[in-house]
Amino acid sequence: MVSSIAELISDRIGTMPAGERRAAQTLIASYPLIGLKTVAEFSAAAGVSSPTILRFVARLGFQNYPEFQSALQDELAAQLQSPASRTLNPPSPGSSAxxxxxxxxxxxxxxxxxxxxxxxxxxxxxxxxxxxxxxxxxxxxxxxxxxxxxxxxxxxxxxxxxxxxxxxxxxxxxxxxxxxxxxxxxxxxxxxxxxxxxxxxxxxxxxxxxxxxxxxxxxxxxxxxxxxxxxxxxxxxxxxxxxxxxxxxxxxxxxxxxxxxxxxxxxxxxxxxxx
Amino acid sequence: MVSSIAELISDRIGTMPAGERRAAQTLIASYPLIGLKTVAEFSAAAGVSSPTILRFVARLGFQNYPEFQSALQDELAAQLQSPASRTLNPPSPGSSAxxxxxxxxxxxxxxxxxxxxxxxxxxxxxxxxxxxxxxxxxxxxxxxxxxxxxxxxxxxxxxxxxxxxxxxxxxxxxxxxxxxxxxxxxxxxxxxxxxxxxxxxxxxxxxxxxxxxxxxxxxxxxxxxxxxxxxxxxxxxxxxxxxxxxxxxxxxxxxxxxxxxxxxxxxxxxxxxxx
DNA sequence: CAAAATACGTAACATACGGTACAGCGCTCC
DNA sequence: GGAGCGCTGTACCGTATGTTACGTATTTTG
Structure with missing residues (x-):
């Protein structure tokens, strides 16, 4: 089971054509913010065309771009709401049952x-x-x-x-x-x-x-x-x-x-x- | 100087009419995610109409909704890029009582x-x-x-x-x-x-x-x-x-x-x- | 080297999103 | 109690956005 979209991407980035790989790298570089912007902005940032972006998200398994964005947002929500999972917060040594x-x-x-x-x-x-x-x-x-x-x-x-x-x-x-x-x-x-x-x-x-x-x-x-x-x-x-x-x-x-x-x-x- | 939109909101929440205040509270409650969604979703979550949402962001000083969303995204970007600063509430110089x-x-x-x-x-x-x-x-x-x-x-x-x-x-x-x-x-x-x-x-x-x-x-x-x-x-x-x-x-x-x-x-x- | 398949971008399209005008309502203040 | 103001929602509009079709470029393979 793949938990985060970032993992999903790095799993499949090897099988992607050049243009889509650029999109993937751009997204990872400033994850996940570019993905929340419009297709046009995303494509501009990655230096590719809009359809390439759409093919990219399609390859990740999403039906359309909004669905992809919703997934990113949900992931963000989970992160923001349970700061425990964030790297910080000393794991407090003697943490017990x-x-x-x-x-x-x-x-x-x-x-x-x-x-x-x-x-x-x-x-x-x-x-x-x-x-x-x-x-x-x-x-x-x-x-x-x-x-x-x-x-x-x-x-x-x-x-x-x-x-x-x-x-x-x-x-x-x-x-x-x-x-x-x-x-x-x-x-x-x-x-x-x-x-x-x-x-x-x-x-x-x-x-x-x-x-x-x-x-x-x-x-x-x-x-x-x-x-x-x-x-x-x-x-x-x-x-x-x-x-x-x-x-x-x-x-x-x-x-x-x-x-x-x-x-x-x-x-x-x-x-x-x-x- | 107001640094975050959340502060901006709580500054002005007192001067807002009921509907917009509801919008403000809904946004603060699950900050900032609702604000990244569409006006329709935001309004539904707050239980008000779309125009009220737009009037709300206008009152905050934004020209239009996309501009408001960009601001939220920028803020998020700043937060995500320096996770260290989020450990706890930073001892923030003017740290309140x-x-x-x-x-x-x-x-x-x-x-x-x-x-x-x-x-x-x-x-x-x-x-x-x-x-x-x-x-x-x-x-x-x-x-x-x-x-x-x-x-x-x-x-x-x-x-x-x-x-x-x-x-x-x-x-x-x-x-x-x-x-x-x-x-x-x-x-x-x-x-x-x-x-x-x-x-x-x-x-x-x-x-x-x-x-x-x-x-x-x-x-x-x-x-x-x-x-x-x-x-x-x-x-x-x-x-x-x-x-x-x-x-x-x-x-x-x-x-x-x-x-x-x-x-x-x-x-x-x-x-x-x-x- | 040729031919086919794949990838990519341009351009046209349709949808749904943000924006606005307007009317109804409640509230406040004479 | 009445008039005025301000807030809110409904309905409609223009447009920016995601999407698709198609033609061109590039790579791959026999």
Whole structure:
């Protein structure tokens, strides 16, 4: 089984005519970017004509050029999403049986933060630290503990922080308390829960600003969310991992705390005097 | 100066209308691959119409879609050519406040697992997968969400899993249900809670086997615990981090699940047939 | 050396892709 | 409550792109 297109090429490059070989070498030289451009650009870079390029990809077994490009993109996607397979990352010497899980988790965190800009985090921190409205937190079946964890911390450093728990009918009624100045922090990863989506939709209609923690496939709630944090969840286990989101949560908690300290709010001063 | 398109997006995402923001979030979530596909595919993935995508790239300052794609490709080229720079988030000169937090967290996890032997984990897994008794879980002020998270998973793959929540008086009375064959999983990090220590002590007297998740300074509960997992918690923040413990929890959940699958318990077979 | 087969490029073609005009809708602000 | 503005999607258009047919060049083989 041939895994990458690059291997496929080097397998068959010997059997190719001159023109196609030039195409192959050009592609390998700056793999895989030339292949993502148009046939015309590819052909120009290789110094051959467009049909030669097309014959080249046909020889590789692709029906047409777009199909070839899709394959390249899929390959790229796989590379970008599992940095573990990339040469870097110290193979960590004593990596043992538990390690696959740990390694995957560490990768997830690095990837999650790589897709997260400082600006984005700063915006969310500003919103959470802005105390003109209330903050509500809620999560799904497996993620509600994250909501609780965040609520437990935020509720200490600022007033008007509420975790929405218990029966659906209970927290649904809390919508009455929510308005434009309020923030709703929702955790929702696969499989996404209808009840949460409906809840988010209604909250959105009431003008509540939504901060969504979800996985890389984005919960439908992203549609209504003002801020979306997409965490990586794939690990070698029967379950998805929420660890990356957990770290983002802790980061935010820390940042909000620092922000409020900087603001020198009365509450923080009182807290400090209590310690 | 804006270096990457991702930054450019997060800079302006605040000023965008809903539809375009959705496009932006979708792009960021699986950056940059969606952007290399056609407008039609991009729009479908984001759940908006094609013109919205085009308006989105126009707002980013690109004359047209191909120009936008070229920019993405150039960026990718730069990344792929210097894989060294991607190791982790480069210490990047202006490296924000988030990086130290992430780095410290990653270190904590490595350290935590370094001090954790396979044998130790295997023993705990065996104990949790042994279904002759009941499993109770409880945590402290900040760690109870971890107990809930673990309970939410374990309760699916096996019966007799109970999270102890609510008022202290409530769960204290549950001691009556606990006996020699049962397991009590306790989470307790600084500052250790007296109520939990007393609870653990009593449970221990009743012959309950205690699995303790604590920090590196060890909760006094360690005195009664059969198994102790000490996680690193130090991070550059006003709060301690439970992230390392969280990862241990996920690792255990995965391992117990695998164990039960291997045992081929009736419940697991039924669960699988339900999926 | 001749003849055939293969390879390659030019040019014409059709498709599907990006782009635009326009109308409907919701929202905000008088 | 009404008027204006801005956002969004539908429908259509022009064109750049991938594709194919064909003629020429080049290599191969008897």
């Amino acid at each position: 538990v390690s696959p899980m740990l390694e995957a988790t560490l990768d997830n965190m690095r990837e999650t933060f790589r897709h997260l800009s400082d600006k984005q985090l700063a915006d969310i921190v500003a919103k959470l630290a802005d105390r003109r409205g209330k903050t509500f937190l809620i999560g799904g079946r497996f993620t509600d503990p994250l909501a609780r964890y965040m609520a437990a911390h935020l509720a200490i450093i600022q007033p008007n922080v509420f975790h929405l728990g218990g029966q659906e009918s209970v927290w649904r009624d809390r919508l009455i308390d929510m308005g434009k100045r309020d923030v709703l922090v929702i955790f929702d990863i696969r499989r996404y829960q209808d009840s949460l989506v409906r809840f988010a939709e209604t909250a959105n209609q009431r003008g509540v600003q939504i901060v969504l923690f979800t996985d890389q496939w984005l919960s439908p709630i992203a549609r209504f969310a003002r801020h979306v944090i997409a965490g990586r969840t794939a690990v070698p286990s029967a379950w998805d991992s929420s660890a990356a989101l957990f770290v983002v949560v802790e980061t935010l908690i820390g940042a909000v705390t620092r922000q409020l300290e900087a603001d020198g709010t009365k509450r923080i001063r009182e807290l400090e005097s209590l310690r | 988030v990086s130290p937090m992430l780095e410290a967290t990653l270190d904590n996890m490595r350290e935590t697992f370094r001090h954790l032997s396979d044998k130790q984990l295997a023993d705990i897994v065996a104990k949790l997968a042994d279904r002759r008794g009941k499993t109770f879980l409880i945590g402290g002020r900040f760690t109870d969400p971890l107990a809930r998270y673990m309970a939410a998973h374990l309760a699916i793959i096996q019966p007799n899993v109970f999270h102890l929540g609510g008022q202290e008086s409530v769960w204290r009375d549950r001691l009556i249900d606990m006996g020699k064959r049962d397991v009590l999983v306790i989470f307790d990090i600084r500052r250790y809670q007296d109520s939990l220590v007393r609870f653990a002590e009593t449970a221990n007297q009743r012959g309950v086997q205690i699995v303790l998740f604590t920090d590196q300074w060890l909760s006094p509960i360690a005195r009664f615990a059969r198994h102790v997992i000490a996680g690193r918690t130090a991070v550059p923040s006003a709060w301690d981090s439970s992230a390392a413990l969280f990862v241990v929890v996920e690792t255990l959940i995965g391992a117990v699940t695998r164990q039960l699958e291997a045992d081929g318990t009736k419940r697991i077979r039924e669960l699988e047939s339900l999926r």
